[in-house]
Amino acid sequence: MSWAETLRAGLEAIRAHRLRSVLTMLGIVIGISSVILTVGLGQGAQDQVRKQIDALGSNLLIVSPGSTTSSTGMRGGFGSASTLTLQDAAAIGDSDVVPDAAAVAPTTTSSVSLVAGETNWTTSLVGTTTSWVDVRARELSSGRFFTAAEVEQAARVVVLGPDTVAELFSGPTSPVGQTVTIDGTPLTVIGVLSSSGASGSGQTEDDQAVVPLGTAKQLTGSASSSVSTIYVEASAADTLSAAYQEVNALLLNLHGVEAAEADFTIATQDSLVETANATNETLTVLLAGIAAISLLVGGIGVMNIMLVSVTERIREIGLRKALGATPTVIRRQFLVEASLLGLAGGVIGVLIGIAGAQVLPGLIGQPVSISLVATLGAIGTALALGIGFGVYPASRAARLTPIDALRSE
Amino acid sequence: MSAGGAARTTPVVEVEDVRKTYRSGTIEFEALRGIDMRINQGEYVAVIGPSGSGKSTLMNILGCLDVPTEGRYLLGGEDVSRMSEAELAHARNRRIGFVFQQFNLLPSLPAWRNVELPLVYAGVARADRRARAVRALERVGLGDRVNNRPGELSGGQQQRVAVARALVGEPDIILADEPTGNLDSASTTAVLELLDELHASGRTIVLITHEHDVAERAGRSLVIRDGLLADELVAS
Incomplete structure (x- = not known):
């Protein structure tokens, strides 16, 4: 058969x-x-x-305050204050000290209420420098990102995420050139970010207002030089681990601590995925x-x-x-x-x-x-x-x- | 047994001193105690005997469903008494056409699919099988019932389907085990007449029964009693 x-x-x-x-x-x-x-x-x-992690950028090191190396959880710096400062960011940006870092973007994040005309929208306010847009691999769909001079002067300019624009402005007119106010301070919209393409639920990559670092400090009334995250872009994929070592050594040195007591954490995209x-x-x-x-x-x-x-x-x-x-x-x-x-x-x-x-x-x-x-x-x-x-x-x-x-x- | 024609003298079945012993623990039971018999090509032989006589055991051995404990059994010149299970299956397929008391048709298959079963296991191609099955059904007078399932046929018709299935593979012998045991008298007559006809057309038929009037139709009756061949009756 x-x-x-x-x-x-x-x-x-x-x-x-x-x-x-x-x-x-x-x-x-x-x-x-x-x-x-x-x-x-x-x-x-x-x-x-x-x-989501790929959308953060490429060859990225994410330096955040506090330690997650100990199994007991986070180790804060001093109280609840961030242990990372603008000086840390500036030191990382020094090409003699960290030769393998291509760009550095210190970033502060806080929550603010934006007002455009009659419309009111709460979003996250990102204060940063000009390199943010490259380090985070973002593009602008219209307008421009702020310049070094504007960062220097803490100019009253803002770049909005596409979702934020959708919430604040209705109609076909471009928001570029219009004004939004935060706590009564008017800011000129100079650009709109393209979608990051990875906005999952609860993600704010497409819903944020990006301003010069100094502007963010003024708006939130913060006088300290602390930042919430320092993004470091390595010069290439194969220098990522060298950049990691350099940043780590530099920050340990600047903060005067041993590796075991590090008050910061450096994550790579791979480590985040893992x-x-x-x-x-x-x-x-x-x-x-x-x-x-x-x-x-x-x-x-x-x-x-x-x-x-x-x-x-x-x-x-x-x-x-x-x-x-x-x-x-x-x-x-x-x-x-x-x-x-x-x-x-x-x-x-x-x-x-x-x-x-x-x-x-x-x-x-x-x-x-x-x-x-x-x-x-x-x-x-x-x-x-x-x-x-x-x-x-x-x-x-x-x-x-x-x-x-x-x-x- | 000096019948006319050379074909008639060729032995199809040769049984030599066949014994069958069943063992159950320490108890031994001799069902067959030395049987000798020959059945020639074209003969119509009845094996009769009361229940418990060893008749069923003999039928199982003749049908290659079981092997003897001792002795030799040649079927169509081939020794089947020491065959493996798979070899026995092939021997059954090629040499024996079974007709059972219970008809044993598969209820889910139409008549022709039941009839073609031996050809399936013989490896005959599909198209051929259907043609041959239909011819066999026509041969038993059921040419108009080819596509009916067994449930749609009477007992007598079902047994005729079974006879067609026994015929289809052109076996050496047709082995009918109490073929009329489950039939009314009219169907009994029809089936027995069919066997007579097949015999007349040259088929070798072995009929196992306990009814003497059924056995009388055969040319020769072998009477089994207590595991031995007790008597041999030749029709006048």
């Missing part, structure tokens, strides 16, 4: 017992669709994180474990129903053997049937998983990305489950002696 015949016979047997076949597949369908969704959720979260993924992975592994258990249960379900099927069809098996089916043919027939059930369960499970991936992001606000590898892997797993758990029932069927099988009622 050829494989094609065996396959046809298997399909016929499955079609002849539709309800039973569907019930058999159910466990695998649920298992596979949950595997697809959990892997997709994990992948989606990682992709999102990667995209940290984010570590959390995601724990969750993914946990969920995938649950999905794997449900797959196992599904496989045992296939075995159960196949055993029932062997018992139910004991006369048929006897007859087929009497008419010339060898044990091999019978074994193959049941194995093919079990693998078809596994395969069909896998395909249906994948389809449900993909459908779920379309619906789920709308419900839980999490992206789900389905990869081809995961899909093929899932179908392969389902097929393997069908074969694996079909072996025992199939060999039971093959071992039946035709006399006993024919005689059974």
Whole structure:
């Protein structure tokens, strides 16, 4: 009996017992669709994180105050004040001290209320220098970024994020040249940022007002020279780690502390991705474990129903053997049937998983990305489950002696 | 047994001192205690005996469903008494056409699909199988029931489908095990007449029964009692 015949016979047997076949597949369908969704959720979260972190810029070091190196959590500098200052930023900018840094952008961040005409919008106020736009790899959709002279003079100019513009200005007229006020201080809009392309939920990359550092200090009434973040762009991807070492050594020296007591943290994009993924992975592994258990249960379900099927069809098996089916043919027939059930369960499970991936992001606000590898892997797993758990029932069927099988009622 | 024609003298079945012992723990039971028999090509032989006589055991061995503990069984000149399970399956497929008391048709398949089953395991191509199955059904008078499922047929018709299935592979012998045991008298007559016809057209038929009036149709009756060949009756 050829494989094609065996396959046809298997399909016929499955079609002849539709309800039973569907019930058999159910466990695998649920298992596979949950595997697809959990892997997709994990992948989606990682992709999102990667995209957001990539959008920060390239070859970037992010220096932030406080230490996260100790396992007990953050170590602040003095009280709640930032330990990073403009002097730190200026020192990093010195090409003799940190030769591998291409640009430095000290940044302060605070929350302010912008008013344009009758409209009022709360957003984050970013005070920085001219290099910010390069370091953060941002572009302007209209107008211009502020100049070094404007930074020097703490000029009353502002560059707005696209979402901020959308909130403050209605109508087609360009906001460039118009005036917004912060706490009664008028600022001229000189430019609008392009979308960063990575604004996920809760991200403010596209909703911010960027002003010269000095302007930000005046607006928030802060006299100190502390900054909240210093962005450092390395000159190239392969000098990133050299730049890291140089900045680290410089800041330890300036702050007069040992490495173990560092009051700042330098993160690279890779380290940020890793940290984010570590959390995601724990969750993914946990969920995938649950999905794997449900797959196992599904496989045992296939075995159960196949055993029932062997018992139910004991006369048929006897007859087929009497008419010339060898044990091999019978074994193959049941194995093919079990693998078809596994395969069909896998395909249906994948389809449900993909459908779920379309619906789920709308419900839980999490992206789900389905990869081809995961899909093929899932179908392969389902097929393997069908074969694996079909072996025992199939060999039971093959071992039946035709006399006993024919005689059974 | 000096019948006319060379074909008639070729032995299809040669059984030499066949014994079958069943063991269950320490208890041994000798179902067959040394049977010798020959069945020639084209013969119609009945094996009769009461239940418990060893008749079913003999039928299993003749049908290659089981192997003897001792002795030799040549089927169509081939020794099948020491064959493996897979070899026995091939021997059954090529040499034996079964007709069972319970018909043993697969209820989900139409008549012709039931009839083609032996050809499936013989590796015959699909198109051929259908043609041959339809011819076999026509041969048993069911040419108009080719696509009916067993549930749509009467008992007598179902048994005729089973006979068609036994015929289709052109086996050396047709082995009918109580073929009329589940039939009313009208269907019994029809099926027995069909076997007569097949015999007349040159088929070798072995009929296993406990009913003497059924056995009377055969040319020769072998009576089994207590695992031994007790008597041999040749029709006049």
